[in-house]
Amino acid sequence: MTGESATLRAPARPLGLFESGRLLTALRGAVLLLAAGAVLMIVRLPWIGDMGVHAATVERLRHDLFHPGNPMVDSPTDSPYYSPWTVCLALFAKATGLDTFDVLRCAAVVGLIVLATGVRRFVRTLSPHPAAPLLAVLCLLLLWGVRPFIWSGFLGLTSLSANASYPSTFATGLGFHLLALLTQAHRRPDGTGLSSYAGYAGLGLLWALLMLSHQFTGVVFTFGALGVLVAAPGRPARAVAPRLAAALAVGLTALAVWPYYSFFALLGAGGLEEIHQPLYRAPWALFTLVPLGVLALAVRFRRDRRDPLVVWFLLGLVTVGAGAVLDKWSLGRTEPAVVMPAQLAAALCVLDGGARRLRAAFAVVLAGALAAGLWVQRDALTFVMRADALPKAVTRDAWKVWQTPAWTTRYTAYGDVFMTGDLGAARTLPGYGGYTVEAGYPDFFLPDEKQRAADTARYFAPGTPRAERLALLRKYDVKWVLQRPSRGGLPAGDPALREVRKGPDGRVLYEVLDAG
Structure with a gap:
């Protein structure tokens, strides 16, 4: 036939x-x-999954249509999201x-x-058949x-x-x-x-x-x-x-x-297997x-x-x-x-x-x-509905929608760099115009992706000397630190930081005063 x-x-x-x-x-x-x-x-518009990178992509293009740079970090690299x-x-x-x-x-x-x-x-x-598209x-x-x-x-x-x-x-x-x-x-x-x-x-x-x-x-x-x-x-x-x-x-x-x-560089993309x-x-x-x-x-x-x-x-x-x-x-x-x-x-x-x-x-x-x-x-x-308005049989295995850092925009400016060890914050902050040190999503176009991840981990690791932490803040021109109090990094009373506000999600926003 x-x-x-x-x-x-x-x-x-x-x-x-x-x-x-x-x-x-x-x-x-x-x-x-x-x-x-x-x-x-x-x-x-639930905040989950890849929402942060798509919001960041629109943010970068609306600010600079011809040279938007990386959507997530302050780097002049290309991105397949454009x-x-x-x-x-x-x-x-x-x-x-x-x-x-x-x-x-x-x-x-x-x-x-x-x-x-x-x-x-x-x-x-x-x-x-008229039922075919519906079915x-x-x-x-x-x-x-x-x-x-x-x-x-x-x-x-x-x-x-x-x-x-x-x-x-x-x-x-x-x-x-x-x-x-x-x-x-x-x-x-x-x-x-x-x-x-x-x-x-x-x-x-x-x-x-x-x-x-x-x-x-x-x-x-x-x-x-x-x-x-x-x-x-x-x-x-x-x-x-x-x-x-x-x-x-x-x-x-x-x-x-x-x-x-x-586009053809994507054929040689690596680092995508594990995820x-x-x-x-x-x-x-x-x-x-x-x-x-x-x-x-x-x-x-x-x-x-x-x-x-x-x-x-x-x-x-x-x-x-x-x-x-x-x-x-x-x-x-x-x-x-x-x-x-x-x-x-x-x-x-x-x-x-x-x-x-x-x-x-x-x-x-x-x-x-x-x-x-x-x-x-x-x-x-x-x-589509608040969890408390639904039966427990529906919400028992529900996906957790992220808390957004929208509250930080009252104090920060577009293009400011954040140091954060919180994956959720790293994925959401760029959607509001900020950059993070570590990219929240895999990005094989970013040549120093692994180094950025290592530097972020080093900043928050217990026992990292203060001088090294300050050097990392200087390296990436960090203006803000967003973290939970128990995460590590410079202590809350350090003279290089000024606490600006505690967020509704338990994270604290610190302004970097002096990384010298």
């Missing part, structure tokens, strides 16, 4: 319950309820004068809209495992609740739009529209925008694009290959000329419900060995497997290339998955799995 016949075939006769207007209304209600939760989450998306956010911030966190709220709105429309558009290329959204959010987790580029409800304002959400939506446009381009037998050279050049630019905005997500959807190409109708290769070559050339050129960082190893620990707990989608993929594979979701899944599976075999844990970030096609296949299997009774049975199992997934990820409620 050809890719064209598999992709364009009329769907099997829908189940009676999916012909019911009541069920469609229920599905729409469920998605709208999740959307309402997303609105509340955007208002609260993507076309964050540059647009900074331009929006400069044009409107909005606070950085209000800009991130706007980013979350746009990112979720791009994601929702992208999923709908791509699913429409796979099935014309796809629910499967993408809920069909995960028994242990919720948060990673950029992973669409679980808990993860997305924390990551909606991140570039990965925008990039994921962009990726679904890319797959939809590429599918449509290969369905046109003429040489017009997206099938023209200009159309393919546009696809190349879209791919480059995706790769620059979030590199791991770019790889995931590159696999998806390859799946679409493998499943494309049987047009003559000599007619398609030059257009694809033109698209690739345009995309690679855009990657090469991006001025804020060297990604958790993605390979207990995968049965992280992806417990995904095998249901793998079963649906098997059904699609029996019908068409060139099915785009199957090819996408297999490419992701090989890459993730290679990471496990080679101890390249960073390849775990391509796990969405395994999970998302399985989730989409599960949604479509109910609507066009073979015999009516089998589809009915699968629908019952899928409904139970979605209900289980919703319960497992109930902790997402803590991102």
Whole structure:
């Protein structure tokens, strides 16, 4: 069976319950309820995960669009966080004068809209059934495992609740739009529209925008694009290959000329394995419900060995497997290339998955799995409501949202350097305009990253001589020390420090008076 016949075939006769207007209304209600939760989450904008580095990125660009330097520390280095998306956010911030966190709220709105429309558009290329996009959204959010987790580029409800304002959400939506446009381009037998050279050049630019905005997500959807190409109708290769070559050339050129960082230098990035190893620990707990989608993929594979979701899944599976075999844990970030096609296949299997009774049975199992997934990820409620307003059954395993150092901005100035041994403070202070001695996030573009970490540890270590501590403050032109009283460092009564204020989170802000 050809890719064209598999992709364009009329769907099997829908189940009676999916012909019911009541069920469609229920599905729409469920998605709208999740959307309402997303609105509340955007208002609260929970401080967790990578929020600090994304806020800092916007801060640096809005202050100096052409030479922003490192987002976290006072160093004139490049950063892969300076993507076309964050540059647009900074331009929006400069044009409107909005606070950085209000800009991130706007980013979350746009990112979720791009994601929702992208999923709908791509699913429409796979099935014309009106329930398909709704079921796809629910499967993408809920069909995960028994242990919720948060990673950029992973669409679980808990993860997305924390990551909606991140570039990965925008990039994921962009990726679904890319797959939809590429599918449509290969369905046109003429040489017009997206099938023209200009159309393919546009696809190349879209791919480059995706790769620059979030590199791991770019790889995931590159696999998806390859799946679409493998499943494309049987047009003559000599007619398609030059257009694809033109698209690739345009995309690679855009990657090469991006001025804020060297994209191709990322290929030699090191130091990323340890932080990604958790993605390979207990995968049965992280992806417990995904095998249901793998079963649906098997059904699609029996019908068409060139099915785009199957090819996408297999490419992701090989890459993730290679990471496990080679101890390249960073390849775990391509796990969405395994999970998302399985989730989409599960949604479509109910609507066009073979015999009516089998589809009915699968629908019952899928409904139970979605209900289980919703319960497992109930902790997402803590991102939209106060913990004391929720039952203990919901908040027992809730993620802890960080206390922000916003109170320090009353005393400090943009660009001041802080010495802090608190990881939470190191990750949040740059979002309010400050710099820290030690970068709060891994950064292989920062040549003295390890030295900065060692100097910070040395400053707070017991027994470090006073003269050495003062020398470290001078080395980095430190103006403030933010620490908990028991953390170490110079004692509170040292003449080089002046206590300014005790914060609501127990940390104390000291001004550095004399590091000479």
